[in-house]
Amino acid sequence: MKNNNEKRPTGEKKRAAGRNAGIATPRFAAVMASQAVGLLGMEILQFVLPLHLLNLTGSGALYGGVVAAGFVPYTLLAPVGGVIADRTRKRGVMVAVGAALAAAMAACLPLAGTAAVVPATVVVLMLAFAAQALEQPCVQSAIPHLVVPAEVERAVALVNQVGMVTGIGGPVVGGLAFGFFGLAPIVIVCVACFAASAVVAALFVRVPYEPPIRTAGAVATARADLAEALAFLRSSPLMWRTILGATLVNLFGSSFFNVCSPYSVVATSYLQMKSPGTLVGKVMALALMLANFATPLGQLGYGVALGLVSAWAIALLAAGATAVVAAWLANAARA
Numbered sequence: 001m002k003n004n005n006e007k008r009p010t011g012e013k014k015r016a017a018g019r020n021a022g023i024a025t026p027r028f029a030a031v032m033a034s035q036a037v038g039l040l041g042m043e044i045l046q047f048v049l050p051l052h053l054l055n056l057t058g059s060g061a062l063y064g065g066v067v068a069a070g071f072v073p074y075t076l077l078a079p080v081g082g083v084i085a086d087r088t089r090k091r092g093v094m095v096a097v098g099a100a101l102a103a104a105m106a107a108c109l110p111l112a113g114t115a116a117v118v119p120a121t122v123v124v125l126m127l128a129f130a131a132q133a134l135e136q137p138c139v140q141s142a143i144p145h146l147v148v149p150a151e152v153e154r155a156v157a158l159v160n161q162v163g164m165v166t167g168i169g170g171p172v173v174g175g176l177a178f179g180f181f182g183l184a185p186i187v188i189v190c191v192a193c194f195a196a197s198a199v200v201a202a203l204f205v206r207v208p209y210e211p212p213i214r215t216a217g218a219v220a221t222a223r224a225d226l227a228e229a230l231a232f233l234r235s236s237p238l239m240w241r242t243i244l245g246a247t248l249v250n251l252f253g254s255s256f257f258n259v260c261s262p263y264s265v266v267a268t269s270y271l272q273m274k275s276p277g278t279l280v281g282k283v284m285a286l287a288l289m290l291a292n293f294a295t296p297l298g299q300l301g302y303g304v305a306l307g308l309v310s311a312w313a314i315a316l317l318a319a320g321a322t323a324v325v326a327a328w329l330a331n332a333a334r335a
Contacts, residue, residue, distance in 0.1 A: 028146040028155060030204035034197045035139055036162050038098055041193025043170025045105065045128055046070070048178045048186045049121050056117065066118070070125030077133035082229070083222045085137035091205045093138045097131040098198025102191045104128075109187045142207045249315075 046067075054063045084093060104127050111120040139159065147155045178186050216224070233239055275283040305314050 025146060026204070027206050028143075030200060030206070031139060031142060031146060032158065032162060034094055034098075034200040034205060035159065036166065037193045037200070038094075038101075038135075038197030039163055039166040040170050040173075041101070041105075041190040041197070042128055042132065043166050044174035044186060044193070045101075045190050046125065047171040048174040048183070049108075049125060051175070051178065052112070052183050053118065053121050062118070066122055066125060069122050070129045072129075073126045074129035074133045077130050078137075079226055080222065081134040081137040083225045084134060085141045086225065087221070088138075089209050090138040090142045090207045091201055093135055094201035094205060095198045097135045098194045098196075098201060101128060101131055102194035102198065105187050105190045105194065109184060112183050112187075145208045252319075 050063050050067050053066060054060070057063075104124050108120050108124050111117060140156070143155045143159065144152050174186060177189070233243075302314060305317075
């Protein structure tokens with residue numbers, strides 16, 4: 001008679017193989033594909049439209065105000081997006097968001113050269129941020145339904161990496177294309193990205209869904225859902241501290257780069273104008289080489305540091321380094 005324990009390794013191997021293949025499911029790949037093209041269009045939109053407005057008006061205050069106005073619906077609708085994510089079909093939200101953004105960008109193009117460009121830019125940006133507030137909770141909450149539990153953390157990391165790649169690549173692609181070809185091709189690219197995102201979601205995204213029980217109206221249900229979420233967070237002070245930390249990083253870090261990065265464009269123009277005609281290519285090549293080398297080097301350094309010291313210590317170091325660079329640039333400008 002065989003020992004039952006002899007069968008255990010075989011079963012463990014099968015479960016391990018299932019875990020390794022659990023993230024490579026067609027449903028998860030469809031969500032990733034829809035997110036990738038949609039976020040690429042979103043990043044291009046959020047970078048180029050305010051930059052176009054900055055070029056037209058030359059007003060940094062107006063630029064910052066327009067970008068800030070876009071965040072208002074995101075802030076207000078984020079809790080609503082969480083409720084919708086748990087109570088509706090996630091695929092439907094993704095399709096609706098892509099279709100709405102494609103239509104909004106197409107409608108914005110005829111207004112680009114008119115006096116209505118400012119309100120049109122504000123409206124489109126607000127719509128884009130509102131769309132993110134509704135869609136992102138759906139994507140994040142869909143992940144546990146698309147991969148095995150052991151692969152959830154890895155899947156979340158991949159989704160976030162897609163966001164990081166598009167967050168870096170979108171402004172670069174959008175800025176270069178805008179500088180060479182103007183606004184119209186950018187709008188067409190964004191429309192294509194949003195339409196492709198909606199089509200991929202409609203055809204391939206499949207997220208298991210069981211309609212939750214609702215015993216009250218929509219407003220009362222949303223209020224009860226949010227109250228339940230707040231009660232859960234109150235039981236975990238560490239989670240509250242994590243949320244507050246992310247909020248402060250966005251307040252002092254992300255906002256700075258979002259608003260000031262178009263002026264990194266100004267620095268590039270300065271290098272081009274001040275370099276002799278025979279050296280422009282070489283000067284720009286060196287500038288791009290050093291700037292591009294700094295990004296992976298910094299990422300590697302932060303990754304190593306996180307394994308050695310606390311995150312708050314790394315944040316203090318980054319803040320101190322930023323202050324030193326700012327002081328150095330200020331002294332150079334006065335010289």
